[in-house]
Amino acid sequence: MxxxxxxxxxxxxxxxxxxxxxxxxxxxxxxxxxxxxxxxxxxxxxxxxxxxxxxxxxxxxxxxxxxxxxxxxxxxxxxxxxxxxxxxxxxxxxxxxxxxxxxxxxxxxxxxxxxxxxxxxxxxxxxxxxxxxxxxxxxxxxxxxxxxxxxxxxxxxxxxxxxxxxxxxxxxxxxxxxxxxxxxxxxxxxxxxxxxxxxxxxxxxxxxxxxxxxxxxxxxxxxxxxxxxxxxxxxxxxxxxxxxxxxxxxxxxxxxxxxxxxxxxxxxxxxxxxxxxxxxxxxxxxxxxxxxxxxxxxxxxxxxxxxxxxxxxxxxxxxxxxxxxxxxxWGLDAATPYHRVTARHSGKVMDVVSASTANNAEIKQYAWNGGGNQKWLFQDAGGGYYRLISQNSGKCLDVAGASTADGANVIQYTCGTGTNQQWQWAATGSYFQLRARHSGKCLDVAGASTADGADIHQYTCGTGTNQQWSRATTP
CATH class of the missing domain: 3.20.20.80 (Glycosidases)
Structure with missing residues (x-):
């Protein structure tokens, strides 16, 4: 009408x-x-x-x-x-x-x-x-x-x-x-x-x-x-x-x-x-x-x-x-600041591929372009953990299948109460690691690649700069 x-x-x-x-x-x-x-x-x-x-x-x-x-x-x-x-x-x-x-x-x-x-x-x-x-x-x-x-x-x-x-x-x-x-x-x-x-x-x-x-x-x-x-x-x-x-x-x-x-x-x-x-x-x-x-x-x-x-x-x-x-x-908190999350080793940011709003969409690193698929809300999940929610889709950063294995895929999925969607923002010097609550493993850029499209998964925490992240508020 x-x-x-x-x-x-x-x-x-x-x-x-x-x-x-x-x-x-x-x-x-x-x-x-x-x-x-x-x-x-x-x-x-x-x-x-x-x-x-x-x-x-x-x-x-x-x-x-x-x-x-x-x-x-x-x-x-x-x-x-x-x-x-x-x-x-x-x-x-x-x-x-x-x-x-x-x-x-x-x-x-x-x-x-x-x-x-x-x-x-x-x-x-x-x-x-x-x-x-x-x-x-x-x-x-x-x-x-x-x-x-x-x-x-x-x-x-x-x-x-x-x-x-x-x-x-x-x-x-x-x-x-x-x-x-x-x-x-x-x-x-x-x-x-x-x-x-x-x-x-x-x-x-x-x-x-x-x-x-x-x-x-x-x-x-x-x-x-x-x-x-x-x-x-x-x-x-x-x-x-x-x-x-x-x-x-x-x-x-x-x-x-x-x-x-x-x-x-x-x-x-x-x-x-x-x-x-x-x-x-x-x-x-x-x-x-x-x-x-x-x-x-x-x-x-x-x-x-x-x-x-x-x-x-x-x-x-x-x-x-x-x-x-x-x-x-929609249940999305517009007044809460969103962040770009940047890998130390590459200077590239965490990105939902193709600005997808679908469950199971892949998380990769890409050069910053200001898209909503590169902006993340840190929502308090209690106990010092956060849910990372994509501005574009409203879905959460998620370890697929709640796997505890090294190399387990990281995706976006409808937000829930699962500990595979809860992340600790843990200081390591002037940068931070993102540690999955269910596995204790770190968000990691596979192979320490600096290329656009490089996969982001979980891996045993170490000292590599491909596991070190910074965040900055975005418009």
């Missing part, structure tokens, strides 16, 4: 129902692994004809779309720490020749380890809160599910804001979607709350939707009588009920181009109160959130602006305080 038209926005509340166990990393029953933004059409996603995401063109080939998408998605990852993107679909886009090009954006997101939420939007000409044409609707979803049903990072939201249906009628239609596509795992289906994705309990309490995620939309203009942070926290908490483990906010947003300070308590400004209240309660309930919009040209709610032409695109942040509150909603 378009914020310029006071679109009924939404907060989708998703649940991660199944987590892979990795070493000593525990399962986590929350949707916080969804840290997302919407990538939208400049005209809003209610369009007649094909959808054209900001920065793309109907004349783009598949390869050109991939090249542009790579730059935009990399911006979401580096500037915000996002790992999820929500994209619109409609019949005109999926049934026509442009679909091949459009899939370049989806495929690129998947290749970068990002989750993708595909959501059906009505056309502008027949926008009334119901599906435009049921035959076309089912044909569209058949095409999408046939292509992406087996892609674990792709999630399906049958309809955005089904506001004209009664609760019973909407649930019957959503249940029919599940019946039509039984091969799609329930945990990858996002069922919109009734109305403007607001009434969640009616979905959560219906056994036909057991195992699915539930989508919530929330905007300041949904309830202008609320003017305090506490009132917005109460509104979100009440709507979620007992289903926090399944709820994902897929739309929420506020003005980001007019200089408001969202980091200062603001019960005198209804938008500031809204953003701070929703961010705080989403974090408390451990809800994933997907901001509207990450990119939508000329939308005053946008958090990123596209720069450049052709495939030479980049993103800049419109509001640093808005970004901080989004990261607050």
């Amino acid at each position: 378009g914020t310029t038209c006071l679109r009924a926005a939404g907060a989708v509340l998703l649940t991660v129902l199944a987590w892979s166990l990795h070493g000593t990393t525990p399962a986590h029953a929350a949707t916080t692994d969804f840290r997302g933004v919407n990538w939208a059409d400049e005209r809003d996603n209610f369009v007649d004809g094909v959808l054209v995401l900001g920065g793309l063109s109907t004349s783009d080939s598949y390869a050109t779309t991939q090249a542009k998408a790579d730059r935009i998605l990399s911006g979401f990852q580096s500037n915000l720490g996002a790992n999820t993107v929500r994209l619109p679909v409609n019949y005109a886009t999926v049934s026509g020749s442009y679909w091949n090009s459009y899939t370049g954006a989806i495929d690129t997101a998947v290749s970068k380890g990002m989750k993708v939420i595909l959501s059906y939007w009505e056309s502008a000409g027949s926008r009334n809160g119901t599906v435009d044409d049921l035959n076309q609707f089912w044909a569209m979803w058949q095409t999408i599910v046939a292509k992406y049903g087996g892609t674990s990072l792709v999630h399906f939201e049958p309809m955005n804001e089904p506001y004209a249906y009664s609760d019973a009628d909407w649930k019957n239609l959503a249940a029919q979607w599940l019946s039509n596509y039984p091969s799609v795992p329930r945990g990858r289906v996002v069922i919109s709350g009734a109305g403007y994705n607001q009434r969640l309990i009616t979905i959560g309490s219906d056994s036909r939707f057991d195992g699915t995620l539930i989508s919530r939309h929330i905007y300041q203009f949904f309830d202008t009588a609320r003017t305090t942070e506490d009132s917005w926290r109460e509104a979100l908490r009440t709507s979620v009920g007992g289903y926090a483990g399944r709820v994902l906010i897929t739309e929420w947003g506020a003005p980001m181009t007019d200089g408001r300070d969202y980091n200062a308590p603001g019960d005198g400004d209804s938008f500031v109160a809204f953003v701070r209240g929703v961010a705080a309660e989403a974090r408390a309930l451990q809800l994933g959130t997907v901001y509207w919009p990450g990119v939508r040209p000329n939308d005053w709610y946008r958090l990123q602006t596209i720069n450049g032409t052709g495939t030479a695109l980049s993103l800049t942040t419109t509001s640093a305080s808005g970004r901080d509150q989004l990261r607050q909603s």
